[in-house]
Amino acid sequence: MMKDMMPHFDLVQPTDVESALDLLREHGRDAWALAGGYDSFDWFKNRGKQPTVVVDLEGLDGLKGVREAGDGIEIGAMTSLTDVESDLLVRERYGLLAEAVSVVASPQIRNAGTLGGNICQDTRCWYYRYGMPCYRAGGNICYAGTPEGMNREHALFGADRCVAVTPSDSAPALVALDAEMVARNTRGERVIPAGEFFMGPGVDITRMTVLDPDDLLTAVRIPARWAGAHFYFEKVADRKTWDFPLVNVAAAFRVADGRVEDSRIVVGAVECVPRRLTDVEDLIRGRVPNESTAAEAGELAAQGAKPLNYNHFKIPLVKNLVARAVRSA
Amino acid sequence: MAERSPPIVQNSDSGAPPAGDTPWEGLLANLPGRGNVSRRQFIKGVIATGASVSAFAYFAGPAATSARASVPRLVSVNVNGQTRRVDVLPQETLAMTLRYKLGLTGTKLGCDRAECGACTVMIDGVAHYSCSTLTQRVRDREVVTVEGLESADGTLHPVQQAFIDELGPQCGFCTPGQVMAAAALLEANPNPTREEARRAMSGNLCRCGAYDHYLNGVMRAAGNGSAVAEEVSSG
Ligand code: FES
Ligand code: FES
Numbered sequence: 001m002m003k004d005m006m007p008h009f010d011l012v013q014p015t016d017v018e019s020a021l022d023l024l025r026e027h028g029r030d031a032w033a034l035a036g037g038y039d040s041f042d043w044f045k046n047r048g049k050q051p052t053v054v055v056d057l058e059g060l061d062g063l064k065g066v067r068e069a070g071d072g073i074e075i076g077a078m079t080s081l082t083d084v085e086s087d088l089l090v091r092e093r094y095g096l097l098a099e100a101v102s103v104v105a106s107p108q109i110r111n112a113g114t115l116g117g118n119i120c121q122d123t124r125c126w127y128y129r130y131g132m133p134c135y136r137a138g139g140n141i142c143y144a145g146t147p148e149g150m151n152r153e154h155a156l157f158g159a160d161r162c163v164a165v166t167p168s169d170s171a172p173a174l175v176a177l178d179a180e181m182v183a184r185n186t187r188g189e190r191v192i193p194a195g196e197f198f199m200g201p202g203v204d205i206t207r208m209t210v211l212d213p214d215d216l217l218t219a220v221r222i223p224a225r226w227a228g229a230h231f232y233f234e235k236v237a238d239r240k241t242w243d244f245p246l247v248n249v250a251a252a253f254r255v256a257d258g259r260v261e262d263s264r265i266v267v268g269a270v271e272c273v274p275r276r277l278t279d280v281e282d283l284i285r286g287r288v289p290n291e292s293t294a295a296e297a298g299e300l301a302a303q304g305a306k307p308l309n310y311n312h313f314k315i316p317l318v319k320n321l322v323a324r325a326v327r328s329a
Numbered sequence: 330m331a332e333r334s335p336p337i338v339q340n341s342d343s344g345a346p347p348a349g350d351t352p353w354e355g356l357l358a359n360l361p362g363r364g365n366v367s368r369r370q371f372i373k374g375v376i377a378t379g380a381s382v383s384a385f386a387y388f389a390g391p392a393a394t395s396a397r398a399s400v401p402r403l404v405s406v407n408v409n410g411q412t413r414r415v416d417v418l419p420q421e422t423l424a425m426t427l428r429y430k431l432g433l434t435g436t437k438l439g440c441d442r443a444e445c446g447a448c449t450v451m452i453d454g455v456a457h458y459s460c461s462t463l464t465q466r467v468r469d470r471e472v473v474t475v476e477g478l479e480s481a482d483g484t485l486h487p488v489q490q491a492f493i494d495e496l497g498p499q500c501g502f503c504t505p506g507q508v509m510a511a512a513a514l515l516e517a518n519p520n521p522t523r524e525e526a527r528r529a530m531s532g533n534l535c536r537c538g539a540y541d542h543y544l545n546g547v548m549r550a551a552g553n554g555s556a557v558a559e560e561v562s563s564g
Contacts, residue, residue, distance in 0.1 A: 011400045011419035011465055038443050041461050044420070045441065054419070058466055082455075106532030108458045108510070109443060241531040242444060 006044040009051055015059040017184065017218065025186045025214045027053045033216060034058075035078060035117035038109050043122075048131050063116075063218055066090060071224035074182075077116025077217045081170075082107075084115050094222055096231035096250055100173035103233075106241045116217045119171055119181070119197075120209055123164035123272070124244050125154065135161045135205045147309065153246060156305040156314050158271040160202035163308060165269045169235055171198065172250035172268040175276055177226050182219040183211060191221070198273035208272065226252045226264070232325040236317055245269040247314055249321040253289070253329040260284045260329055267301065267318055277301050280322060289329035298323035400465045407470065408433065409477025415464075423459035423467060424448045427474060435475040435505050439534070446533030449506035449513075450474050456513035456532070475505035478512060488512045491550035492543065499537035506533050511547045520551055 009032075014020040024031050032051035034040050043049040057063065063078035066087045073089050081101040084090055091098045104110055104118060122128075125136070125144055133139030144151045145163045154163040171194070179194040197209055211217060230253040237243035248268040254261040263284060265277045280297045287293045298319035305315050400419055405412050408431060415430050424441070427433040427450070436459055439447035443461040450459045451473040478486035485493070488511045498504040507530065514521060514529035521529065526547045535543065 005425070006420040006422075008418070009420055011463070013400060013465070037463065038461055041422075042442060056463070056466065106443075106446070107529055108446065108449060108456050108532040111455050112457055112462065 006041065007047065007050055009044070009054045011054050011056060013056045013059050015061075017060055017062060017216070020055055020057060020060060021184060021186045021214070021216060023053065023055045024216060027055075029213050031055055031213070035120075036080070036109070036113035038105070038113050039117060039121045042129070046129070046131065048129060057216075069221060072222045072227065075115055075220045075222070077119075077219055078114050081110040081113050081115060081118060084170075085110065093224075093227035094177055096177060096226075096233055096252060097170065097173045097222070099231070099233040100169045100235075100248075100250060103235050104169050109242075115170060115220060118168050119174070119220070120211065120217055121167060122208060124167045125162075125164040126150075128164060135201070136164060138206065145308065149308070150310065151308040152310040152313075153244075153269070154308055154311055155272065156270045156302075156307055156311065156318070157275055158200050158202070158273070159306065160200065160205070162201035162205050162272070164201070164272055166198060166208065166272060166274055167244040168268065168274070169245060169248055172248055172266040172274040173233060174220060174222070175274045176250040176252045176264040176266045177222050178264070180221040180223070181217055182221060183215045184218050185212070185214045185216065189218075190215075194220075194274075195276060200272040226254075229254055230329055232328045234321055234324065236321065247317040247321055249318075249325050250274075251322075251325040251329075255289070255329050258288055259286055260289055260326075261286075263329070265297075265301075265322060265325060267322065270305075270314060270318060277322065279303075280326075284326055284329075289326050291327065294323040294327040297326040404465065404468050406464065406467060406472060408472045409474060410471075417464045419463075419465060421464050423450065423457075423462040423464045423472070426464040427459060427472075433474050433476050437502060437505055439502070439506075444534075445503070446506040446510060447503055449509040449533060451509055451513050451516075454513065454516050456510050456529075458532075473509075473512075475508050478508065486512060487550040488515065488546065492546040495542050495546040495549055497539060497542045497546045499535075499539045499542075503533060503535045503537075507535070507543050511543070511550065514547065515551055521547070523548060526551070 012023055014023060024033060030052045032040065032054045034054050034056045057078055060078055063076040065079055066073055066075045066089050075084060081104050085098050085102045105113065127143035128134050128136045132143050135142050142162050143149055144154050151163060155165050175194045181192045181194060181197045183190045183192060192210060199208060199210055232251040235245045235248040237245050245268055247270055251263060251265045253263045263281050265280050267275045267277065280300050283300055284293055284297055301322035302315045302318045307315060402416055403414060404417050405414055413431055415426060417426055424436055424438050427436045436450055437447040438460055439445035441460045443458045448458050448460040449456050452467055453470050478489060488508050492498060492508060510530050510533050514526060518525060523544065526544055530543060530547065
């Protein structure tokens with residue numbers, strides 16, 4: 001099959017959010033909201049998705065940039081990852097996010113890729129990406145979960161028929177920062193806590209977020225709560241560039257008198273949603289973040305993991321990354 | 330459906346990367362009187378033919394854009410300082426337009442999936458993968474390809490010269506992309522550390538593994554660049 005050329009679609013380039021929302025509403029499931037395009041074009045070229053109308057969000061200047069809002073900041077969903085990484089407000093107060101977006105994909109991809117796109121991108125499970133009729137694609141089998149399935153990159157937790165994981169580096173950081181997602185459609189605006197924005201297969205197996213087809217993620221708000229806290233981010237991937245995480249960890253700590261007052265610890269790429277480890281947060285509250293606390297935290301982080309045939313190695317990864325995060329506090 | 334499939338684009342799709350060169354060899358072998366037609370001229374000839382065929386489709390075909398503010402087909406793109414009028418499909422990538430409509434074959438297609446960097450160009454001075462950029466998105470922006478770097482008198486861009494001096498290219502397929510990534514880096518940061526340069530060049534694969542040579546080239550070009558800048562400012 002010829003795969004270099006994308007199949008035809010109508011391209012519409014609105015210059016204001018209202019028109020974009022109207023178009024998404026009008027065309028429903030036939031429409032596709034195009035941000036940076038790196039995830040989208042893969043789908044189109046491989047014939048995995050064939051929208052008839054593509055709504056190009058590039059012209060929506062109102063969705064770009066970082067500004068102060070309330071006691072924190074608001075980042076437009078169309079802000080490029082490069083711009084998020086280099087923004088002074090982000091670097092100064094929310095270094096966790098700056099660090100997370102700095103290790104996404106490659107420099108060229110960060111120049112075009114957007115924060116909204118990085119949050120909303122679809123899973124990387126290659127059976128699904130290759131167009132296999134799996135649960136997520138509307139079929140009735142999970143190829144990755146079968147005994148012979150190649151599932152080295154797949155889930156340790158929360159699998160429900162589908163074993164795909166979230167591929168995002170920014171998402172765990174945003175959950176750790178107690179961020180809020182601002183979503184709009186023609187009927188109005190919703191503000192959704194980052195921790196409730198992502199969706200596991202048990203709730204809806206065909207999508208990764210709570211966004212409906214006519215919804216648009218317009219901005220991300222980060223409150224003051226964790227501004228300037230102690231942060232830890234680490235991503236483990238097969239390659240330093242381009243690759244999606246095998247496991248990543250994003251953590252924020254408030255430490256006083258040598259003890260952890262409060263924390264957020266979130267692990268990515270081990271479940272369909274960024275996995276917030278509230279039990280680990282509870283465990284370390286009030287404790288000195290020393291070697292033994294870190295080791296306990298690591299053990300607890302991996303508790304309940306259900307490895308597949310080829311992803312056992314993610315268990316020590318989770319343990320070690322969480323332990324390192326706690327030790328750094 | 331003429332407007333959906335300009336013949337040249339189909340022809341060019343012999344599938345295998347690198348889409349740049351080898352697929353034409355078979356054609357050339359059978360070409361009568363190949364004699365003094367170089368392979369490059371031949372390819373350019375095919376491109377010109379394709380352009381006229383697709384232009385025909387433009388005039389004879391049905392109205393391509395729906396009334397609802399879809400994008401125009403005949404667009405102006407600023408490439409290497411020149412405004413070029415070109416017939417562009419909604420789903421067409423910049424790499425396709427550059428190579429197969431505008432004859433700028435210096436930009437290579439390796440993976441066509443944003444995974445190799447061979448297609449890197451500058452858009453408003455910033456490095457982008459042209460295989461994963463819609464041409465319709467760059468209508469009002471400035472595109473610079475590897476063909477646009479040398480100055481009018483033929484002096485190479487400092488990066489190009491430094492890559493020659495440091496023996497950067499081996500097979501050369503990734504070179505145009507490496508050149509553009511390096512040129513974009515130096516535009517934003519004329520004096521990068523080696524680590525910064527390494528990071529900026531990390532979106533460009535080299536199958537020959539000439540990474541260190543390229544990196545040496547970037548550092549050499551940065552040295553030249555700042556020397557030149559000093560001369561200019563002190564003069
Ligand atoms: S051709 Fe490989 S990144 Fe564009
Ligand atoms: S020089 Fe051969 S691929 Fe880089």
